Amino acid sequence: MCRAGEIPVRPSVASLPNLSEALTAYATAKKIRPSSHARYQSVLKTHFQDWLEQPVSALKGAAFAEHCHAFVQKNGAAIVELGRGLIGSLLRYLHAVHGLEVPNPFLKLGAAGLLPSRAQPRTRKLREADLPAWSAAVDKLPELQRDYLRLVFLTGLRKNECGAILRDHVDLEGGVLLIPNTKGGKPHTLPITMPMREVLERRCAARGSAARLFAGLSVDHVTERAQRAGAQEFTLHDLRKLLATVGARLEIGDAILRRILGHAPKRSDALHRHYVGLDERDVADALVRIQQALSLSCMSLEDRESRGPQSPEDTRRLATVVADVAKTSVDADL
Numbered sequence: 001m002c003r004a005g006e007i008p009v010r011p012s013v014a015s016l017p018n019l020s021e022a023l024t025a026y027a028t029a030k031k032i033r034p035s036s037h038a039r040y041q042s043v044l045k046t047h048f049q050d051w052l053e054q055p056v057s058a059l060k061g062a063a064f065a066e067h068c069h070a071f072v073q074k075n076g077a078a079i080v081e082l083g084r085g086l087i088g089s090l091l092r093y094l095h096a097v098h099g100l101e102v103p104n105p106f107l108k109l110g111a112a113g114l115l116p117s118r119a120q121p122r123t124r125k126l127r128e129a130d131l132p133a134w135s136a137a138v139d140k141l142p143e144l145q146r147d148y149l150r151l152v153f154l155t156g157l158r159k160n161e162c163g164a165i166l167r168d169h170v171d172l173e174g175g176v177l178l179i180p181n182t183k184g185g186k187p188h189t190l191p192i193t194m195p196m197r198e199v200l201e202r203r204c205a206a207r208g209s210a211a212r213l214f215a216g217l218s219v220d221h222v223t224e225r226a227q228r229a230g231a232q233e234f235t236l237h238d239l240r241k242l243l244a245t246v247g248a249r250l251e252i253g254d255a256i257l258r259r260i261l262g263h264a265p266k267r268s269d270a271l272h273r274h275y276v277g278l279d280e281r282d283v284a285d286a287l288v289r290i291q292q293a294l295s296l297s298c299m300s301l302e303d304r305e306s307r308g309p310q311s312p313e314d315t316r317r318l319a320t321v322v323a324d325v326a327k328t329s330v331d332a333d334l
Contacts, residue, residue, distance in 0.1 A: 087105075154291050163214050259278045
């Protein structure tokens, strides 16, 4: 422009976003799921409302640090963990993208010993001894709710993972169930065993490829319906924990259990993060064994005593399921 005889115009510097805009930009950059974005937005609206519409430079002030201190004192460990993690991530993002340096108040609070202890995992309410009554209550429910609870019980899927299954995700011929959207962000697959097939065939019948198998079901209220039908108080996550517990009791290896549950290994575990790769066929036998043990636990004590844990019928059923899974895996390879 100088060579052309023109006076250069200083480019305008983009103004800093407010906290709400920063969260939206961060969620877009990190490809965060809409449900998680909505949850984070709710946390900011509930606990950091005064800063939501202010430029993020306002976070530098002493008032924000004092608010974070009050937030830690007024709330429980779980919400404090979520809030401080969210604020910490946003501050790191703002530093990387906008060059804004804001001291993280939670780091100072932690150094001073003013943060609560880490939130403890919720205690599992549903025990194996409760399964006969739980199973009887589930059998009384309408088909939609009954099938959903049975599938979560047999697979250990997270509530939203199971609730979002489409007809397209079920390959009955190949014997594979696909879960494309998981908590870890990676697709997950499971072998379709005979108990799962019974549920999935019923749900897939007369449904289009893009139809949800559990359309119209409220995953947040299905446990209440089961409890009104006679089941003990439980959470959907109890079913996931129960599957893991039974698997450990059967001495199934950690790598197999992680693969069934869709858990990623620790970052320091280079062997299982980068070298060991298991697919649905590798976990089929273990999943069948777990489901067999869970099914037996659903029987009344009298029925179990009359049949015995190793009755010929149980052995024959287990052998049939294993053979069915193996056959579908071979057919898929061919």
